[in-house]
Amino acid sequence: MSISETANPRGSVVDRLRDALPKIVLSPTVAIVAIFVYGFILFTLYLSFTNSRILPSFEWIGWQNYENLFRIRAWDTAVSNLVIFGVLYITICCALGLLLAILLDQRIRAEGFIRTIYLYPMALSFIVTGVAWKWFLDPGIGIEAVVRGWGWTTFEFNWIKDSQMAIYTIVIAAVWQTSGFVMAMFLAGLRGIDNEMLKAAQIDGASTLALYRRIVIPQLRPAFMSAFVVLAHMAIKSYDLVIALTGGGPGTATELPATFMYSYTFTRNQMGIGAASAVIMLMTIAAIIVPYLWSELREKK
Incomplete structure (x- = not known):
């Protein structure tokens, strides 16, 4: 001592x-x-492995809920809609976010004001976004009514009422809300690129297109990966936007796994099937996030 x-x-x-x-x-x-x-x-x-209905049950039934889940037509519709929504949502958000980031990276005037405008939708809840876009897309009071009031009486934009097109209204609202956030991620990546490298490429005669295609965009790979992970998990767990905008309709035209899980758990009193769908959603998110985290940790080591 x-x-x-x-x-x-x-x-x-x-x-x-x-x-x-x-x-x-x-x-x-x-x-x-x-x-x-x-x-x-x-x-x-x-x-998810029990015979739970309106209340939890401890009667073990094995994989029966998962087998029943994949026999339900509404679940097939939800998965198909998720593929359409997820692919379009991620692709458009990344493309639009990258374009906006490149435009802002030109050191334009009022950059801070414009960046705030782009980011403002992300400050809103998905409920507010869904309600607002429901008004915009409603044929009676929204865009269709306004354009017809200007004199184009044959103009139609009734996607929200069309079972074949309603899922694309979810894409429009989600892209509007999230693309500014993706823009901020790409803009941070652009500001981290070494300007000396870009100047050297310009001296060597590289065109602007070649500059972005061969130098800038490849160095944005971490930003692309981060954007993909964030957007993918937001797409998989999308619930409030769908409920506020379309309510899952018309019929089940805009049903997604999250809305399916809620309806089967709390409306149809099939808690076991709802739990099985929730587990599948969790596994899907884990399949996206875990490899990303593993690659990040490996790079740091």
């Missing part, structure tokens, strides 16, 4: 308390997350 510890034994106690204080403060949060996030994930996984 050192002389300082012998002279002041209470100092070591104070130091231990100081070291333990962050753990003590964080322990309730960690416990809450462990119970109400990971605990309920495990509970949902267990329910």
